[in-house]
Amino acid sequence: MKKRFKEPYSDPRWWYGGKGVPKCFDCVHFQGLIKGNVRCTLFTDGIPKEIFSVKYFHSEQSVNNNCDKFEKHTLFIDMEEIDE
Numbered sequence: 001m002k003k004r005f006k007e008p009y010s011d012p013r014w015w016y017g018g019k020g021v022p023k024c025f026d027c028v029h030f031q032g033l034i035k036g037n038v039r040c041t042l043f044t045d046g047i048p049k050e051i052f053s054v055k056y057f058h059s060e061q062s063v064n065n066n067c068d069k070f071e072k073h074t075l076f077i078d079m080e081e082i083d084e
Contacts, residue, residue: 004073005032022052028071042069 005011010032012025024030024047029040037046 007032007034010034023070024052026072028073029069030073 009015012032015033024038024040027040029042031039031041033039038052039046043051
């Protein structure tokens, strides 16, 4: 199986303790916590707090429209197919 989080302890299971699950966790671009910033390939300096929120909807316009590039990770697509 291909490793999703390459940096040690970047996997949200190590550091996320919030309520709910941000949509970022399901995205193929999400990289986890790297050098103190929650990052993805679209937000290399860190995902803005207003976007890394359970309340953020990806249909809304973001400051730089990076969230328009949301792609569901294949792991979660496969699981949805199993549930059907």
